[in-house]
Amino acid sequence: MTHPTDIVAYDYKAERLCPDCVAPALATGPGEDFDGWGTVGDAIPVEQNLTEIAYAFGINRGDETTFDSDYFPKVVFRDAMGEPGSPFGDGERHTCDHCDEVLG
Numbered sequence: 033m034t035h036p037t038d039i040v041a042y043d044y045k046a047e048r049l050c051p052d053c054v055a056p057a058l059a060t061g062p063g064e065d066f067d068g069w070g071t072v073g074d075a076i077p078v079e080q081n082l083t084e085i086a087y088a089f090g091i092n093r094g095d096e097t098t099f100d101s102d103y104f105p106k107v108v109f110r111d112a113m114g115e116p117g118s119p120f121g122d123g124e125r126h127t128c129d130h131c132d133e134v135l136g
């Protein structure tokens with residue numbers, strides 16, 4: 033069962049990533065935005081991981097206008113995707129920019 037409000041992807045640093053790819057893509061390296069935050073990978077669900085990082089770095093996930101997707105991932109809901117595999121209005125494909133998995 034799918035829902036229009038399911039999270040199917042994340043927009044982060046000009047890329048559209050599937051939930052599996054967004055956590056490893058986070059800027060946790062030395063000198064990066066979230067320096068010192070260990071990438072926990074599959075240990076906890078990606079949404080929980082993102083919420084914990086947001087809390088630790090004072091990011092308000094409840095209001096995505098308060099941060100930029102270059103800094104922290106913004107969620108993409110199913111109802112924003114249209115039909116899987118079809119082009120966006122802006123020509124983007126509905127696939128993950130890292131693993132090429134079809135989103136949605």
Ligand SMILES: [Zn+2]
Pocket residue numbers: 049050051052053128129130131132133
């Ligand atoms: Zn991916």
